[in-house]
Amino acid sequence: MYSSIPSGAIAFHPGARLRLAWVEGTVPAGFPSPAADFVVKRHDLNELLITHPAATFMWEARGLSMIDLGIANGDILVVNRALTPVHKCIVIAEVDGDFTVKQFYKRNGLVQLRSGNPTFAPILFRDGQTLTICGVVTAAIKRFR
Numbered sequence: 001m002y003s004s005i006p007s008g009a010i011a012f013h014p015g016a017r018l019r020l021a022w023v024e025g026t027v028p029a030g031f032p033s034p035a036a037d038f039v040v041k042r043h044d045l046n047e048l049l050i051t052h053p054a055a056t057f058m059w060e061a062r063g064l065s066m067i068d069l070g071i072a073n074g075d076i077l078v079v080n081r082a083l084t085p086v087h088k089c090i091v092i093a094e095v096d097g098d099f100t101v102k103q104f105y106k107r108n109g110l111v112q113l114r115s116g117n118p119t120f121a122p123i124l125f126r127d128g129q130t131l132t133i134c135g136v137v138t139a140a141i142k143r144f145r
Contacts, residue, residue: 050080051080051082051138052082055082055135056079056080056081056082058077058141059076059092060074060076060077061074061075061101062074064117065101065102065117065120066102066103070140071116072140075141075143076143077137077139078138079092079138080135080138083135083138085133085136086106087104087105087106087107088103088104089104089136089137090102090136090137091134092134092135093131093133093134095129095131096129099134100113101137102115105122111131112124
C-alpha cells in the first residue's frame, strides 16, 4: 500500500461536516411523473462516500482512458487506501513512478491494469517493473460546468 498521499491529491479532514438536503426516493431520468410530497432530510457527504477517513483521499482524473467505466476527465475520485484491491475494482496505481487510474485485473496469477476505453491497451507487466496499488476508487464525483 502507498504510505503517503500523492501530490495533487486532496486530503480528507476529519471532523469536517457538510450536510446537504437529500430528497427521499428517486428522480426519473425519462419523462417526469406527477410531483409527490418531498421528504427532505440532511445527509453528510463524508458519511455517504467515506468509510475510512484516515485512509481516504481525493484526486482529479485526467484523460479519457476510463470513460467506458464511468470516469470522465475532471471527475473527482474518492480513493480508499485501507481497502485491498480485488479483481475488476478500479484502483490508483503507481507503475514505475507514474500514477494512473485503471481497472485491476488479477486472474490465475496474471496481473494487468486495464483501461475503460478500447483505444487504450492494457498495462502488462514485465520483469523489473514495479506496481504499487495506492488505493481503491470507491466513488467518482462528477461536476457539470
